[in-house]
Amino acid sequence: MDMNEIKEIFFQECEEQLAELESGLLKLNDGDRDPETVNAVFRAVHSIKGGAGAFGLDDLVAFAHVFETTLDCVRSNKLEPTQDVLKVMLKSADVLADLTNAARDGGSVDESRSRSLVKELEALANGELPSPSALAEAPAPKAAAKPVPAAAAPTAKPTDESGFQPVPFSFDDFGGEGDAGSGMPAYEIIFKPRYELYSKGNDATLLLRDLSRLGEMTIYCNTDDLPGLEELDPEGAYFFWNVTIKTDKGEDAIRTVFEFAEWDCELTVKPVEDARADATSNDELPMVPVPFDLSILDESGATEEVSASNARAEETAAAVAAAEIASNVTQLASAAARVEKKESAAAAAAAASAAAQNNAAAGAGQTIRVDLDRVDRLINLVGELVINQAMLSQSVIENDTTGTSSINMGLEELQQLTREIQDSVMAIRAQPVKPVFQRMSRIVREIADMTGKSIRLITEGENTEVDKTVIDKLAEPLTHMIRNAVDHGIETPEKRAAAGKNTEGTVRLTAKHRSGRILIELADDGAGINREKVRQKAIDNDLIPADSNLSDEEIDNLIFLPGFSTADKISDISGRGVGMDVVKRSIQALGGRINITSKPGHGSVFTMSLPLTLAVLDGMVVTVAGQTLVVPLTAIVETLQPEAAAIHSFGANHRLISIRNSFCPLVDVGRILNFRATQANPVEGVALLVESEGGGQRALMVDAIQGQRQVVIKSLEANYTHVPGIAAATILGDGRVALILDVDAVVGASRGQSLKAEMSLAAVG
Amino acid sequence: MSYAVKNLNEGDRELIAFRIGDQEFCVNIMSVREIRGWTPATAMPHSPAYMLGVINLRGAVLPIIDLAARLGMKPADPTARHVIIVAQVRRKVVGLLVDAVSDILTVTDETVQPTPEISSELERQFARGILAIDKRMICLIELESLFPETESEAA
Secondary structure (H helix, E strand, O other), X not given: OOHHHHHHHHHHHHHHHHXXXXXXXHHHHOOOOOHHHHHHHHHHHHHHHHHHHHOOOHHXXXXXXXXXXXXXXXXXXXXXXXXXXXXXXXXXXXXXHHHHHHHHHOXXXXXXXXXXXXXXXXXXHHHOOOOHHHHHOOHHHHHHHOOOOHHHHHHHOOOOOOOOOOOOOOOHHHOOOOOOOOOOOEEEEEEEEOHHHHHOOOOHHHHHHHHHOOOEEEEEEEOOOOOOHHHOOOOOOOOEEEEEEEOOOHHHHHHHHOHXXXXXXXXXXXXXXXXXXXXXXXXXXXXXXXXXXXXXXXXXXXXXXXXXXHHHHHHHHHHHHHHHHOOOHHHHHHHHXXXXXXXXXXXXXXXXXXXXHHHHHHHOOOOOOOOHHHHHHHHHHHHHHHHXXXXXXXXXXXXXXXXXXXXXXXXXXXXXXXXXXXXHHHHHHEEEOHHHHHHXXXXXXXXXXXXXXXXXEEEEOOOOEEEHXXXXXXXXXXXXXXXXXXXXXXXXXXXXXXXXXXXXXXXXXXXXXXXOEEEEEEEEOOOOOOHHHHHHXXXXXXXXXXXXXXXXXXXXXXXXXXXXXXXXOOOOOOOOOOOHHHHHHHHXXXXXXXXXXXXXXXXXXXXXXXXXXXXXEEEEEEEEOOEEEEEEHHHEEEEEOOOHHHEEEEOOOEEEEEEOOEEEEEEEHHHHOOOOOOOOOHHHOEEEEEEOOOOOEEEEEEOEEEEEEEXXXXXXXXOOOOOOOEEEEEEOOOOOEEEEEOHHHHHHHHOXXXXXXXXXXXXXX | OXXXXXXXXXXXXXXXXXXXXOEEEEEEHHHEEEEEEOOOOEOOOOOOOOEEEEEEXXXXXXXXXXXXXXXXXXXXXXXXXXXXXXXXXXXEEEEEEEOEEEEEEEEXXXXXXXXXXXXXXXXXXXXXXXXXXXXXXXXXXXXXXXXXXXXXXXX
């Protein structure tokens, strides 16, 4: 494995970490105060920083470091994760993603943006702290030593990881008593590296140095294991360290230091009871940080409730004790009030963490990373197996007259097995739409920022699974639609207030499975489509005749026409020359459909129905001039048997078919594909009413319909070349190749655009 | 058949010889992937006359070319006795319909005589030389010249 491969893995992991980071921040934004969420966020940034450091990606490291520092303040409850704070953090997460991408692809990053964010982050980290350096060094002692007004105490006080804050208490009265670390829990750590730690390039010294940043530390190197010189393996690991550290950051922080080495060392971390007991008795400090066993976080919610209430009881006791020695009466009152407040907070935190654990249990599974090529090969082979099995069944049925032979039974079982294999292989490529949805939340944030609107993105069903290729191609149209929704759909806060709506706009992105397809819905609560304006614009642009009488739905669908933009003036966001027509086309290219429903004043809903996979297609198998063709089912609106009375000649060689009082051009597929020289008699065939990208309908004439079937899409381009009018090929049950019709191209050809590209000798190459 | 045992000297090459009508041709063995019988092909719209269509080669769509027609000879009327030479030409795999495959020849570069001066441009375009073996005349075909590179369109 060379460096580039390792780097590639790092970037893949970065992507996961960034997703984790963003989802964590969004959870915090939604009011989740579970320390585990904060830790996850912190860990994500920390891992990126660690990896980036190994590859010498200095920009990334520098930014991640500042980010991490600020996150650490949140983690240690020095910084309240308010909406404002989280806004900065979400932006920082975006910049971190940009920097990661830049490091991977060599692109550039808006430096002014990252620089101003670094300032904001630093300000956040410093704002609540006495001095910036204290943060990395030993923040707690200084925080304790500095006189803090009682009212401000809760945010500045040391806490443990559980989210329970110790009783607010002024340290003024005890200043100077005891050492700087008094009142802080001490931990005894035995760190015994194994040989593997060093072989992976880790350094125990660095880990210990990191550890020293957590607090006051005494360290003793144990050389008992060191063998005599003749037995010494120069690459062996013989030293181990006993460390005693006083820190307010809790056991988790200590373990985080060893995160990268945890498999390669023996590590025991245990709180030192004696040290704390001493401190308490010596100084007669009533304020004792509530001992909190972190392991209970791993237990079920029920246990947690119990522990939580225990903790509350202890807290209350401590508060009472604190009150006894407090000379100030108001302080007593405020302390008591705060305890009450915290009780409810603690209960909420417990509930939230229980919920988070449920989520984690549901979401976490063991995964492996596999090259997409390998999966594709497997899928191909299974497709072959299915076809072979069908061919085998066919020949057995033809040759076997008894009907109940063991061969038949075996075949049936084989059939079942192959189907199961096919399903599970397809499932391998399936992935939740979550990453795309998460990207959307970033886009919403950016555009909301640019337009000065306040927007909330709600996502639902983000665990709905779709084929990876669909997910990849979904991002672009979705981005565009979200841009539209935020830029055009949702009104400015002032207008919203005037309309009696919540000033914060809502965009709801939903994914769900519906009868073998995925349904993605994008709903905004904006002003809806201004039909009069749309209609006028369509008339101005010669898209519809001025006197046309259109239904509301038809007017809404006008925005999908090429060259249409509802914005009065072209803004930075949408004025990029791509309209909803492009969105519609890319959705159709995916074998999907898009619909819009809009209520004036209440917003619009875009509904996309997409196939679960691009490898398989639902098709109508038809016969044209002796050839078997497959027409994508998504293109077909209805099928009908034309009657002679409904066929009308139009000009020299055009024919129209009247369907419910409207006339639709007839297109002979056999003729247009050059399979026959003259047009077939429409009455003998079947008409497939299809809808093309322009919204126009055409009746495609085929000779007969064989039936509906799911077909595996095979590339024609791989060995041949693109064929006009043909989208791809497939292999039918009899082992023969059938061509899949490119409906849009055929309809386009019927409009006069030539289907015959330069099919020269060269084109076969 | 075992191909590996032959020790090829420097400059030796192996060719697959085949028949179209009463003429003999050969191509470099390195570009031949497999040889299989004829199966009916699915016709392609708007294709040149020598394009017989596509067949299913274990899941891949394989275009079949009537080599006779491609070389400007009388188009073949494929039967079950015809043979498809599956060959790799650059990054693509194509099937060449021929009447029959005859043998594998091991020749040195010196055996290959230059193409005689003839008036037809078509033949000279494909032929890379002529081999005289046991009174037979075998025309060496350069597959790449059958399919000039126009990757921009196909890619």
